[in-house]
Amino acid sequence: MLYFRYSLDTLLFLSAIALTMSSAIPIEQKVDPGDPEVLACVAFGIESLNFNSSTQKLHTISKFHSVTREEVGGGQYDIDVEVIGSSDSSNNQVFRCHFVIVTAPWKNQQRILIKSTCNPVS
Numbered sequence: 001m002l003y004f005r006y007s008l009d010t011l012l013f014l015s016a017i018a019l020t021m022s023s024a025i026p027i028e029q030k031v032d033p034g035d036p037e038v039l040a041c042v043a044f045g046i047e048s049l050n051f052n053s054s055t056q057k058l059h060t061i062s063k064f065h066s067v068t069r070e071e072v073g074g075g076q077y078d079i080d081v082e083v084i085g086s087s088d089s090s091n092n093q094v095f096r097c098h099f100v101i102v103t104a105p106w107k108n109q110q111r112i113l114i115k116s117t118c119n120p121v122s
Contacts, residue, residue, distance in 0.1 A: 030066070049097065060084055065082065076101070080096070080098050082121065083118070098118075099116050
């Protein structure tokens with residue numbers, strides 16, 4: 001039989017490496033929708049939606065479904081909201097939108113829209 005003997009220093013060193021490596025994996029965390037950075041990110045997503053819309057509708061948030069944040073060199077926010085598209089007519093349509101926005105304060109752009117999908121709510 002083979003026996004390995006490790007000193008206490010070696011075991012502590014290996015434990016520290018394992019702990020460091022496990023914390024390098026991004027962890028998704030729930031975030032309060034009222035957080036100022038979340039509000040800025042969702043406003044950025046809505047602004048992009050309004051800008052790229054083929055109609056003259058303005059979209060506003062009516063409900064937050066979920067907000068998560070993941071640390072990926074900056075904050076990556078996954079935001080799931082319900083928005084109302086309003087126009088001059090009284091026909092307001094409700095959409096469920098999902099935005100993925102990365103904050104990149106070290107770049108000239110503070111926020112970058114990675115993904116945006118919106119589907120009508122039936």
